Amino acid sequence: MNLRDRYAIPTDDDGHEVVELRAFTHGLMPQTVPAMMERFCRDWQERGVDAWNAVETRWVGSETNEEGEDGETGWWRLPELLGDRFVAPLLGAPAGTCLWQPSVHHAVQHLLSAPEVFAEDRREVVVTENAFPSVLHSVQRWKDLLGLSLTVVPAGADGFVDREAVLDTLGPETALVALSHVGFTTGERLPDSFLTKVAARTHRAGGLFVLDGYHAAASMPVQVEELGADLYLGGLLKEGSGSAGNAFVYVREGVELTPRLTGWFGNAAPFAFQQRPEPHPDVRRRFLGGTTPVASMYHAVEGVRILLEAGLDAVRADSLEKTARGIARAEAAGLPLRSPRAAEQRGAMLILEVEAADRLCAWLKARGVYTDSRQGRFLRMAPFVWNSEAEVERAFDLVAEADRTGAHHKAPLPETGGPVT
Ligand SMILES: Cc1ncc(COP(=O)(O)O)c(C=O)c1O
Numbered sequence: 001m002n003l004r005d006r007y008a009i010p011t012d013d014d015g016h017e018v019v020e021l022r023a024f025t026h027g028l029m030p031q032t033v034p035a036m037m038e039r040f041c042r043d044w045q046e047r048g049v050d051a052w053n054a055v056e057t058r059w060v061g062s063e064t065n066e067e068g069e070d071g072e073t074g075w076w077r078l079p080e081l082l083g084d085r086f087v088a089p090l091l092g093a094p095a096g097t098c099l100w101q102p103s104v105h106h107a108v109q110h111l112l113s114a115p116e117v118f119a120e121d122r123r124e125v126v127v128t129e130n131a132f133p134s135v136l137h138s139v140q141r142w143k144d145l146l147g148l149s150l151t152v153v154p155a156g157a158d159g160f161v162d163r164e165a166v167l168d169t170l171g172p173e174t175a176l177v178a179l180s181h182v183g184f185t186t187g188e189r190l191p192d193s194f195l196t197k198v199a200a201r202t203h204r205a206g207g208l209f210v211l212d213g214y215h216a217a218a219s220m221p222v223q224v225e226e227l228g229a230d231l232y233l234g235g236l237l238k239e240g241s242g243s244a245g246n247a248f249v250y251v252r253e254g255v256e257l258t259p260r261l262t263g264w265f266g267n268a269a270p271f272a273f274q275q276r277p278e279p280h281p282d283v284r285r286r287f288l289g290g291t292t293p294v295a296s297m298y299h300a301v302e303g304v305r306i307l308l309e310a311g312l313d314a315v316r317a318d319s320l321e322k323t324a325r326g327i328a329r330a331e332a333a334g335l336p337l338r339s340p341r342a343a344e345q346r347g348a349m350l351i352l353e354v355e356a357a358d359r360l361c362a363w364l365k366a367r368g369v370y371t372d373s374r375q376g377r378f379l380r381m382a383p384f385v386w387n388s389e390a391e392v393e394r395a396f397d398l399v400a401e402a403d404r405t406g407a408h409h410k411a412p413l414p415e416t417g418g419p420v421t
Contacts, residue, residue: 027241182347187339199228241303245296263289329396
């Protein structure tokens with residue numbers, strides 16, 4: 001699969017297209033985004049305040065999508081519309097369960113603020129040590145605030161999630177278990193059989209099971225109901241190719257939560273301006289805070305649209321094929337792989353352990369191959385739908401050359417630029 005022509009490919013200083021392998025940080029911009037942003041300006045210009053009530057829908061039935069349904073929507077209803085029409089298909093979730101969010105952090109704060117999550121005798125939160133900070137730091141803050149007990153399960157000797165240790169931790173005091181569906185430092189995808197066990201044990205104790213699927217959703221099909229997750233969080237910036245300000249939450253039907261951090265957009269009667277808050281009858285809508293930033297929603301799902309059109313099974317098959325190619329090349333060159341080999345345990349990301357990974361990353365970048373490095377030891381790359389097989393080969397030709405010759409050791413580290421690699 002090569003959906004390259006659906007995306008804008010970045011170029012180097014000489015105008016040559018680069019090999020972008022950092023889908024795990026920020027996906028490439030879909031070609032339809034500039035038209036959508038122009039639409040935002042036009043909707044605002046032509047309708048002003050009334051755009052909150054009605055705009056011609058640009059998300060379904062627009063010139064970027066010929067379905068012709070849902071002729072009108074309003075900015076007010078976009079969080080649900082995007083949830084139902086674009087996030088739910090990514091997760092195999094029913095309509096009415098998914099909602100746009102500005103970030104995972106936002107959704108986690110809302111969740112932890114809900115009194116239903118904890119009871120007098122059920123106050124333990126379980127996470128793993130390589131949870132993303134939006135989860136890991138948040139539960140530490142709330143632990144202090146609410147006097148919770150927190151269990152951070154260390155990784156196993158292989159660096160992956162210690163599944164037995166997670167299962168052993170779950171007991172009658174477990175209120176909340178939050179796991180990463182695919183680990184951002186390991187590329188490890190947790191198997192369905194393990195997740196369903198976690199769900200069953202957590203539910204037996206009356207707790208909630210949360211999955212952070214930022215590195216899973218949009219790179220593979222997810223069947224959230226089969227996994228037994230009560231909440232599934234994620235974002236659309238990476239393989240989904242939305243830009244910043246686009247994340248989501250799924251709340252299983254029947255889960256009752258009344259976040260204290262909800263805002264007037266999550267109120268039952270926002271324009272009644274009541275003296276007391278009244279939770280919206282739709283639980284997912286309670287995850288909204290203040291006025292939603294609508295501009296980001298115009299670029300939220302252009303990438304998701306491409307992936308859904310291609311079919312998530314095909315997207316996953318393509319990703320597995322490209323990562324298999326990378327693994328074969330790494331093995332042939334004797335490069336240690338730190339992400340899983342087995343297809344069912346793989347996400348979309350490959351991680352190599354190499355000496356001077358930061359210099360290798362800079363050396364590759366100077367040759368038009370964009371990867372990232374972590375802790376000076378790990379080189380991460382994720383060949384995705386916009387990469388050709390030849391690009392994967394080129395990346396590994398260069399990595400193997402650097403490993404053989406040590407050429408990258410002399411590569412200068414970038415002197416300027418920000419912290420994002
Ligand atoms: C697993 C995971 N969760 C969450 C996030 C982002 O969280 P937030 O939306 O709060 O910035 C990332 C970003 O890289 C991530 O990898």
